[in-house]
Amino acid sequence: MTKDKKIRITVTLECNSCIQKGIINKKGVSRYITQKNKHKAPHRLEFIKFCPYCHKHTIHGEIAK
Template sequence: MAKGKDVRVTIILECTSCVRNDIKKEAAGISRYITQKNRHNTPSRLELRKFCPYCYKHTIHGEIKK
């Protein structure tokens, strides 16, 4: 029998320092990554350290709504 919802969901991670500080006014864009998470293991919002090409360093990327 099929379950109601999928366990693995696709999420978008967005750089938190670019959003807050609006770094590099001339560079249009905010660093975003697409990944998957297991809803049962991590029910809260996911935060990972990823490389941001606009900040030129590793920053915290947080989960955003679609």
């Protein structure tokens, strides 16, 4: 029998510049949902994504659940 291990997990990416500017209270925060392989990528993910609140491409980092 094989063990049912969850290798791929769902992570949420959040705009880093919105958090630093304090836009959270006014408009909101840009969030994306993606998956990662926790064995191949044990560190936190960071991607450059478009933020509709900043109106530009910014770094979106993984947040803890």
